[in-house]
Amino acid sequence: EAAVTQSPRNKVTVTGGNVTLSCRQTNSHNYMYWYRQDTGHGLRLIHYSYGAGNLQIGDVPDGYKATRTTQEDFFLLLELASPSQTSLYFCASSEGLGGPYEQYFGPGTRLTVL
């Protein structure tokens, strides 16, 4: 089974602060994703990547940068955090894109921006 880990698990920062969320997957999956989850919106895709050095824009990219440094590691960067970015962030990975490939999720990072 795919292993996806995230760090930190919880983070509190202030408005205007810089935050980096980390994700690592150990099953050699090609695709990695960053989602945010908010009440009333479900999970929404921020960015995704199909390999080291690649970045694709998701549905809610504003205010976020991301970087895929290796096949295993995908980072989400908030350079000027705002309270609207308080959310539960999930990283996921998949072998391929779309059917029949399943996405495997990390445990989530709860971010609070004061």
Add this chain to the structure above:
Amino acid sequence: GQQVQQSPASLVLQEGENAELQCNFSSTATQLQWFYQSPGGSLVSLLSNPSGTKHTGRLTSTTVTKERRSSLHISSSQTTDSGTYLCAIDRAGGYKVVFGSGTRLLVSP
């Protein structure tokens, strides 16, 4: 409009009762996954069922692709089944996954 709609929004059962969760989607999908999210927030894939019927343990999913709907049946519910069940599809073209807002299940002893 919302591409994935789940019903009911919430469901309360007595332990041992069965649950039927629905997922309707408005666009063609080549992949459909059901997820369980624990009260603590962790997300676990339950099964992948883009078409037909699939069983795993006490779970049965039936997806009718042409009618753009899927169901998740939980038999003999247990208190540990409490949590939120999410349905997700990939859009036609497959480069994005869209999630429903979930069904919150509470199973009381």
